[in-house]
Amino acid sequence: xxxxxxxxxxxxDGKILACQRGYGSMKDGWxxxxxxxxxxxxxxxxxxxxxxxxxxxxxxxxxxxDTVEYDYPDFHLSMDCFVAELAPGQKAQLKVHEDAxxxxxxELLDVDWLPADHDLVMKLGVMWDQIFMSEHL
Numbered sequence: 001x002x003x004x005x006x007x008x009x010x011x012x013d014g015k016i017l018a019c020q021r022g023y024g025s026m027k028d029g030w031x032x033x034x035x036x037x038x039x040x041x042x043x044x045x046x047x048x049x050x051x052x053x054x055x056x057x058x059x060x061x062x063x064x065x066d067t068v069e070y071d072y073p074d075f076h077l078s079m080d081c082f083v084a085e086l087a088p089g090q091k092a093q094l095k096v097h098e099d100a101x102x103x104x105x106x107e108l109l110d111v112d113w114l115p116a117d118h119d120l121v122m123k124l125g126v127m128w129d130q131i132f133m134s135e136h137l
Contacts, residue, residue, distance in 0.1 A: 002076045006047035007034030008059060008084045009124070010092070011132055015102035016124070018111050019054075022098035030111040032081065032120075033097070043080035051084075054096050060087035065131065066123070070116035077116050083131060 010017040019033045035050035062084035070077045105128045
């Protein structure tokens with residue numbers, strides 16, 4: 001079974017948002033916020049909707065970065081990842097996560113990322129300056 005999700009790598013002031021799951025079999029693991037695509041939805045639409053639902057905030061500028069493919073024991077994850085900023089005046093609020101942290105590049109490994117996010121986090125660490133250049137956002 002393949003689970004298709006969209007996730008936002010939300011950046012602000014040189015840091016990215018990591019959220020700690022508060023439910024399910026991967027409770028307490030850290031992830032990028034987002035969730036499942038609904039029927040007829042594009043990945044970008046799903047990402048914007050999920051951030052509104054999970055963080056009570058709208059996204060502003062966003063662009064596609066990568067698709068992560070990862071095999072968990074009971075399903076295959078296909079995760080479309082977008083780099084984004086919160087829309088002006090928006091603040092992230094925890095609605096489904098138990099914790100959240102804004103991490104700088106040196107702090108990326110300070111949390112216990114879920115397995116599917118680990119390679120993406122490594123890529124962010126190596127390519128930080130190129131990914132978060134101001135002309136992208």
